[in-house]
Amino acid sequence: MLAFLVFLPLILLFALAAVYAERKVSAYIQDRYGPMEVGYRGLLQTVADILKLFLKEDVRPSGAESRMFRMAPMLIFASVFAGFAVIPLTTDILGSGIETGVFYLLAIVSLDIIGLIMAGWGSGSKYAVLGSLRAIAQVISYEIPLGLSILSAVMISQTMNLQELSVLQGIWSEETTWLFGISALGIDVSNVGGFLSWNIFRAPILIPVYVIFFIASLAECNRAPFDLPEAESELVSGYHTEYSGFRFALLFLAEYALMLLVAMLGVVLFLGGWNTVLPNIGPLKLAEWTSGAPGTLAGNLWGAFWLIIKSLGIIFLQMMSRWTYPRLRVDQLMYLCWKVLTPAALILLFISGVWRLWMV
Amino acid sequence: MSKGANNTYFGDILEGITSLWGGLKITFRHLWNARHKRRQIGLQEKEYFSQGEGVFTLQYPFESFPIPDNGRYRLHNEIDDCIVCDLCAKICPVDCIDIDPIKSTEEIGKTSDGTTKRLYAAKFDIDMAKCCYCGLCTTVCPTECLTMTKTYDYSEFDVRNMVYHYSNLSPEESEEKKKAYEVQMAEKKAAKAAASKPAAPPKPVAKPSIPGAKKETGAKPVIKPAQGEKKPSATKPVIKPVVKPSTKQGDEKKADKPSAKPVIKPVMKPKSSEGESKPAPKPVMKPVMKPKKADGENKTEGSGKSLPKPVMKPVMKPKSSEGESKPAPKPVMKPVMKPKKADGENKTEGSGKSLPKPVMKPVMKPKSSEGESKPAPKPVMKPVMKPKKADGENKTEGSGKSLPKPVMKPVMKPKSSEGESKPAPKPVMKPVMKPKKEEGENKAEGSGKSLPKPVMKRPEAKNDDVSDGQKKDTDEASEAKKKSAKPIMKPIIPKKRKDDDQ
Numbered sequence: 001m002l003a004f005l006v007f008l009p010l011i012l013l014f015a016l017a018a019v020y021a022e023r024k025v026s027a028y029i030q031d032r033y034g035p036m037e038v039g040y041r042g043l044l045q046t047v048a049d050i051l052k053l054f055l056k057e058d059v060r061p062s063g064a065e066s067r068m069f070r071m072a073p074m075l076i077f078a079s080v081f082a083g084f085a086v087i088p089l090t091t092d093i094l095g096s097g098i099e100t101g102v103f104y105l106l107a108i109v110s111l112d113i114i115g116l117i118m119a120g121w122g123s124g125s126k127y128a129v130l131g132s133l134r135a136i137a138q139v140i141s142y143e144i145p146l147g148l149s150i151l152s153a154v155m156i157s158q159t160m161n162l163q164e165l166s167v168l169q170g171i172w173s174e175e176t177t178w179l180f181g182i183s184a185l186g187i188d189v190s191n192v193g194g195f196l197s198w199n200i201f202r203a204p205i206l207i208p209v210y211v212i213f214f215i216a217s218l219a220e221c222n223r224a225p226f227d228l229p230e231a232e233s234e235l236v237s238g239y240h241t242e243y244s245g246f247r248f249a250l251l252f253l254a255e256y257a258l259m260l261l262v263a264m265l266g267v268v269l270f271l272g273g274w275n276t277v278l279p280n281i282g283p284l285k286l287a288e289w290t291s292g293a294p295g296t297l298a299g300n301l302w303g304a305f306w307l308i309i310k311s312l313g314i315i316f317l318q319m320m321s322r323w324t325y326p327r328l329r330v331d332q333l334m335y336l337c338w339k340v341l342t343p344a345a346l347i348l349l350f351i352s353g354v355w356r357l358w359m360v
Numbered sequence: 361m362s363k364g365a366n367n368t369y370f371g372d373i374l375e376g377i378t379s380l381w382g383g384l385k386i387t388f389r390h391l392w393n394a395r396h397k398r399r400q401i402g403l404q405e406k407e408y409f410s411q412g413e414g415v416f417t418l419q420y421p422f423e424s425f426p427i428p429d430n431g432r433y434r435l436h437n438e439i440d441d442c443i444v445c446d447l448c449a450k451i452c453p454v455d456c457i458d459i460d461p462i463k464s465t466e467e468i469g470k471t472s473d474g475t476t477k478r479l480y481a482a483k484f485d486i487d488m489a490k491c492c493y494c495g496l497c498t499t500v501c502p503t504e505c506l507t508m509t510k511t512y513d514y515s516e517f518d519v520r521n522m523v524y525h526y527s528n529l530s531p532e533e534s535e536e537k538k539k540a541y542e543v544q545m546a547e548k549k550a551a552k553a554a555a556s557k558p559a560a561p562p563k564p565v566a567k568p569s570i571p572g573a574k575k576e577t578g579a580k581p582v583i584k585p586a587q588g589e590k591k592p593s594a595t596k597p598v599i600k601p602v603v604k605p606s607t608k609q610g611d612e613k614k615a616d617k618p619s620a621k622p623v624i625k626p627v628m629k630p631k632s633s634e635g636e637s638k639p640a641p642k643p644v645m646k647p648v649m650k651p652k653k654a655d656g657e658n659k660t661e662g663s664g665k666s667l668p669k670p671v672m673k674p675v676m677k678p679k680s681s682e683g684e685s686k687p688a689p690k691p692v693m694k695p696v697m698k699p700k701k702a703d704g705e706n707k708t709e710g711s712g713k714s715l716p717k718p719v720m721k722p723v724m725k726p727k728s729s730e731g732e733s734k735p736a737p738k739p740v741m742k743p744v745m746k747p748k749k750a751d752g753e754n755k756t757e758g759s760g761k762s763l764p765k766p767v768m769k770p771v772m773k774p775k776s777s778e779g780e781s782k783p784a785p786k787p788v789m790k791p792v793m794k795p796k797k798e799e800g801e802n803k804a805e806g807s808g809k810s811l812p813k814p815v816m817k818r819p820e821a822k823n824d825d826v827s828d829g830q831k832k833d834t835d836e837a838s839e840a841k842k843k844s845a846k847p848i849m850k851p852i853i854p855k856k857r858k859d860d861d862q
Contacts, residue, residue, distance in 0.1 A: 028394035029387045031416040324387040325380065340373060 068122030076115030090303030131238025135229035146216035148345035166273030193287035194279025217262035224322035274303030431510030441505035448497035456490035489522035
């Protein structure tokens with residue numbers, strides 16, 4: 001319950017902040033200012049936007065399948081929000097500590113596709129249908145490299161419980177952590193912590209795996225450069241063309257929540273979760289100072305802080321990608337998925353297994 | 361790795377990675393450089409195109425792009441320097457300037473460049489919503505009171521607010537001035553009647569024009585041939601009285617008449633030492649007079665003015681020291697005025713003067729020291745065109761003025777110091793074109809204009825510049841042009857949207 005009460009406002013605030021941040025980032029990349037008028041340097045712009053959305057009429061096209069049309073945004077948001085149930089924000093704030101957290105996450109996020117189909121089909125609009133068809137093809141395709149890359153991390157960590165995954169990547173880990181995961185070097189960094197105990201440093205093979213994960217997660221989120229489902233230049237707005245008012249706000253919220261979810265998932269799987277970035281350097285016990293003991297208030301605050309900071313960093317990268325790269329064509333999208341990412345993820349999965357057997 | 365150089369599977373992947381990384385570097389660089397803002401410098405600065413980095417945005421209401429000081433946007437009239445000559449209103453292609461002049465009983469003052477002001481502007485409105493920003497008005501403005509400023513943001517919610525009122529008279533003051541003028545006119549009339557000059561030009565309709573102070577040489581009515589056509593007015597009085605008032609030198613002065621003349625025009629008698637008088641009965645419409653200045657500059661800028669000619673036209677004969685006299689009997693149509701200059705320059709720019717002749721025409725005999733008299737019987741309506749130039753240059757540069765000629769045409773013999781006379785019998789209706797140009801720049805641009813002429817005559821504004829002896833319109837026109845290019849105001853960089861640089 002605590003996790004629910006924490007995550008819901010967190011998502012709402014994040015969506016507001018992220019829309020603002022996205023507009024600012026894109027503006028600065030393009031040598032513009034972005035929103036500058038509402039509030040100090042436009043800080044309240046998204047608040048004004050969301051208020052406008054709440055006040056707008058909820059228009060429903062006469063040709064729409066009423067029930068599907070109305071339920072789709074809720075289903076999309078609910079499925080995305082349910083994904084947060086297994087994200088360990090801190091040692092204590094965790095919706096559900098199930099052992100199959102990663103598995104659950106992949107499954108529940110896939111429900112998102114059902115919502116997309118309902119939204120597109122139910123709108124009774126060609127653009128919406130086309131957008132949702134593309135979304136299905138894209139999301140289902142990219143679940144494969146996404147799943148394989150997650151599997152690599154799971155293999156290295158030998159658990160699907162996200163909380164355990166997080167604990168393993170810090171100074172509180174039970175396991176011995178060798179520098180770069182190579183026990184032959186004989187350097188024990190178990191008590192150093194910091195970034196050296198993260199998965200990508202415990203097993204550097206996970207660095208390319210994380211790149212694959214990141215690319216696949218972009219596609220899962222329907223974000224540029226994989227935003228074919230919402231291609232504004234081709235389809236008016238993809239599957240949420242016909243939505244307005246609060247339903248549109250929900251869809252928008254779900255999109256940003258999904259961004260946050262995949263960013264957090266990546267952080268938990270590869271980047272140390274709620275563990276600190278700073279290592280203990282000799283007498284400077286930076287890792288301990290910036291971690292707090294698990295279970296204490298300080299520990300929870302530090303944990304939430306680090307997880308959110310890292311996630312925002314990843315989201316910043318997502319935004320940079322969006323405003324840097326052009327949209328892929330459908331054939332390029334499929335080529336990338338099936339001929340590049342999937343083979344690479346399979347090979348890396350194999351290497352990860354070997355790594356786990358022989359190196360650690 | 362260049363594009364397409366390696367189309368293998370791994371080559372593509374490698375190229376993809378490098379190009380993706382290159383793209384990210386570019387966007388990161390821009391993001392990083394967005395901490396700075398580009399300096400807002402004008403286009404005329406050398407480094408305008410060399411600023412490659414930083415935020416480009418100009419937050420308009422709070423910042424504004426530097427505008428060149430000679431920006432040509434909103435019109436501004438410095439009413440204190442305005443002589444209400446109406447040139448701007450006339451030349452305006454879209455008629456956005458609305459002027460209501462009031463004649464003054466005395467000289468009002470001087471403009472900053474020394475031009476005498478004799479008219480009040482009861483109304484001087486410029487409708488910037490209609491303005492097409494061609495700048496012609498500023499070009500023709502003799503005193504350069506009308507300029508274009510660099511203020512460009514003057515949007516209004518109500519289009520009526522786009523009309524700028526530059527008059528400095530309140531409605532009450534305007535009424536007062538008008539009354540004062542009427543009173544003066546009445547007095548003059550009374551005085552004139554008392555003077556008992558037998559020859560009173562019958563005045564049909566409207567108000568008498570005032571002979572104002574005229575500067576030395578004879579006032580000339582300006583006749584501007586309309587470019588193109590002249591409309592003969594059908595009604596011609598059969599007989600036209602000749603009035604010959606004799607005035608002493610310096611008696612009558614003619615005020616410049618900037619503008620529309622009342623229907624009846626007084627006879628003007630320029631005074632020459634000989635003191636010839638010329639009666640000029642005036643028909644309904646009155647020709648425009650062009651006062652002459654001592655320097656003898658008489659410019660009719662914007663030469664292509666079409667003056668509809670009144671049905672009857674008085675003949676005026678200005679006398680110059682040379683004493684050339686030109687009798688010009690006038691028929692229905694427009695009066696021919698031939699100003700004479702002391703220097704002997706007589707330019708009737710836009711020279712084609714057609715003098716329609718009435719059916720019966722009195723013979724006038726102007727007296728000049730030479731004592732030339734020219735009777736010119738005139739047939740029904742024949743315009744004579746006689747351009748005169750001091751230099752004797754008569755260029756027909758295709759200025760194309762066609763004057764329809766009436767069926768019968770009188771022969772006129774103008775006399776100029778050169779003594780050129782041109783009789784021009786005209787066939788039934790043949791237009792004579794006699795363009796005259798000075799060195800070719802007295803052109804209202806797009807000079808070949810055929811202006812249909814309205815039956816009523818438009819006022820002619822006359823610009824007198826008192827500059828010694830340069831009689832070349834060309835020079836003056838070019839000067840005017842040069843001057844007009846200067847912005848009066850000094851540039852202020854507006855900080856606010858509503859900032860006026862005035």
